[in-house]
Amino acid sequence: MPRKKWLPALSFAVGVWLVVILCFRLFGQTLLLPPASAGLSPLRFGLLEAVTAILLYLVAWCYGKVDRSPEAGRRFAVIGTATGLCLDTFVFWNHELFLPGWSPDQLLSFAVWLCFAYALYLIIPPLANRT
Numbered sequence: 418m419p420r421k422k423w424l425p426a427l428s429f430a431v432g433v434w435l436v437v438i439l440c441f442r443l444f445g446q447t448l449l450l451p452p453a454s455a456g457l458s459p460l461r462f463g464l465l466e467a468v469t470a471i472l473l474y475l476v477a478w479c480y481g482k483v484d485r486s487p488e489a490g491r492r493f494a495v496i497g498t499a500t501g502l503c504l505d506t507f508v509f510w511n512h513e514l515f516l517p518g519w520s521p522d523q524l525l526s527f528a529v530w531l532c533f534a535y536a537l538y539l540i541i542p543p544l545a546n547r548t
Contacts, residue, residue: 422486423496429480430497433473434504437534441527442516449530451522462530469534470541477545490546498538505531 441448448465480493508515512524519527 422484423492425483426480426489426493426496427500429476429483429493430500431504433476433497434501437501438504438508438515445516445527446519446523449523449526451520451526465530466533466537469530470537473534473537473541474545477542480542481546490543493546494539494542497542498535501535501538 450461477490477493481489484492486492509524509528512519516524516527
């Protein structure tokens with residue numbers, strides 16, 4: 418694949434990852450409660466994932482304005498997911514640096530959110546760029 422095809426997707430993917438890590442570094446201890454916590458309800462988790470889906474749709478729509486090829490959504494989904502998973506591996510390996518003060522339970526909640534968010538990352542961009 419020519420560089421001009423995957424470079425915008427990689428740039429968007431790194432940008433999304435940076436924003437997400439920054440948001441969770443700033444607000445993660447408030448948003449992500451331990452799984453056994455009474456405050457972590459299915460409604461709260463569902464709202465967090467719904468907001469994630471909406472924001473991801475908006476980012477995918479913006480990416481579709483940059484890359485107008487028919488495969489833009491799939492390209493962004495695959496490159497974004499692969500990039501994010503690689504970078505998140507580094508985050509979990511060095512969680513004291515990226516997510517200081519987080520308990521193991523909060524890291525588990527973050528991992529659960531990530532699993533669902535990456536599933537959305539594979540589904541939403543192709544749907545956002547269908548038109």
